[in-house]
Amino acid sequence: MSLYEEIGGEPAVNAAVDIFYRKVLKDDRIKRFFDGVDMDRQAAKQKAFLTMAFGGPHNYTGEDMRRGHAHLVAQGLNDSHFDAVMEHIGATLTELNVPGNLIAQAAAIAESTRNDVLGR
Amino acid sequence: MPKVNFGGQSYDCKDKSVLDCLTAQGVAIPSSCHSGICQTCMLRAVGGNVPPKAQEGLKPTLIDQNYFLACSCYPEEDIEVVLPNDALTRVRATVSSIELLAGDIIGIKIQPSQTFDYRAGQFINFYKDETTSRSYSLASVPALNEDIFLHVRKVPDGLVSNWIFNNLQVNDIVSISMAVGNCFYVPGKPEQDILLIGTGSGLAPLYGIARDALYNKHKGKIRLYHGAYNTAGLYLAEELRKLEEANSNFSYIPCISEGPAVNGFAKGMVLDVALADNPDLAGWRVFLCGNPAMVTSAKTQTFLAGAATRDIFADPF
Structure with missing residues (x-):
């Protein structure tokens, strides 16, 4: 069984996305990066990102990640902000009672995007 | 073999998603994730039924209006599809009443000349002339009200609202679009606050x-x-x-x-x-x-x- 199936597939992503996004928007360290963005469009992007982190179907390339975050890097997006998001992914999955070994696998996938997201 | 009708053309889509079928034949449909997630490739079915799988994850108000994701849609019957904003034909309507509701807001009742499907809370475009229109929300409820009811706020220097305030009269014939918008009540979950x-x-x-x-x-x-x-x-x-x-x-x-x-x-x-x-x-x-x-x-x-x-x-x- 794939990681995506083990975590629970699309229903699991649907359960996770609001919890995750709420944590992100409440976090004083990173919420300014979301000022003025449309909630619905952003929620769809968060869902695509979590789907990828959960090992699910996606079409994102490193280049997409770079392009999508370049304007935020220009505003000062750095490792500390990426770390904050990683924290929220872990906390969200813990809240949903996902076993630790699966959380570690999802975290590793998310971690693999760090250099692209930060434009390095 | 199910066919997809789009823009007056018919396309075969055996074992292909609507998105792949249309793009393979040169039709430009915006898309991104190709996985039914990002909703960039959303289209609207105006004829035939799309499989439920093609509407997974969409808001209930979008499902209700037959929106679907082209990348996840493998049609089982012939369907006719349009881009999300291409369903706006115009309708003629007669103004049946005009009343002042507040200092800068008037209520207008209008009677469309043909059957007019809408949901309370959607909006229409109201045309001053061929090229000038503004959107106004519908305060009426199809099951409760015979006429369509709009509230128009007078916007300083507003082309359409000032024209409505100063020139529109009962019995005038006006041109409106079909109703659009996703902000409306969908029956179900009656206990929800x-x-x-x-x-x-x-x-x-x-x-x-x-x-x-x-x-x-x-x-x-x-x-x-x-x-x-x-x-x-x-x-x-x-x-x-x-x-x-x-x-x-x-x-x-x-x-x-x-x-x-x-x-x-x-x-x-x-x-x-x-x-x-x-x-x-x-x-x-x-x-x-x-x-x-x-x-x-x-x-x-x-x-x-x-x-x-x-x-x-x-x-x-």
Whole structure:
């Protein structure tokens, strides 16, 4: 069984996305990066990102990640902000009672995007 | 073999998604994730049925209007599809009444010349001439009202609203678009609590949505917060108070943001008042209409108060 199936597939992503996004928007360290963005469009992007982190179907390339975050890097997006998001992914999955070994696998996938997201 | 009809052409789509089928034959459809997630490739079916799989993850109001994701749609029958905004044919209508509702808001009733499908809370484009139009929300409820009811706020230097205020007369023939928009009540989950927040003529869609929910025997709380600078801007107050008396689950909370407190009105910005009264919105359905700054802020604030993204419906104008 794939990681995506083990975590629970699309229903699991649907359960996770609001919890995750709420944590992100409440976090004083990173919420300014979301000022003025449309909630619905952003929620769809968060869902695509979590789907990828959960090992699910996606079409994102490193280049997409770079392009999508370049304007935020220009505003000062750095490792500390990426770390904050990683924290929220872990906390969200813990809240949903996902076993630790699966959380570690999802975290590793998310971690693999760090250099692209930060434009390095 | 099922066919996809688009833009007057017919395309075979054996074992292919609608997206792959159309793009392979040179039709440009915006797309991104190709996995049924990002919703970039959303189309609308205007003929035939799409499989439920193609609507997974969409808001109920979009499903209700036959929107679907082209990348996840493997048709089992012939379907006719359009781009999301291409369904706007025009309809002629007769103005049946005009009344002043508040200092800068008039109510217009119009009668379309043909069958007119709409949901309370959607909006139409109202044409001044061939190329000039503005959008106005529908305050009427199809099952309850014979005419379509619009609230028009006079915008300083507004081309269409000033024309409506100064020139429009009863019995005039006007041109309107079909109804569009995703901010409306979908029957189901009758126990769910509903929060409606609006400023100014944002009351129009909310007035329609609240009455539509009551007409559909909605059981949960329905709480309507209407905000204005002062009491003069709070129109339809008498009708809303009557609605409150007739329905124990409906409450109307008018809010004024400026000047001294007035008996019977909450004091403060409408969003602040609504959130202070209802701090935990987990499980609620939320409708937000009116001033764009209020609506944007309210989308985030109600989400942070616990409402799910798919249960928040907004119409800024």
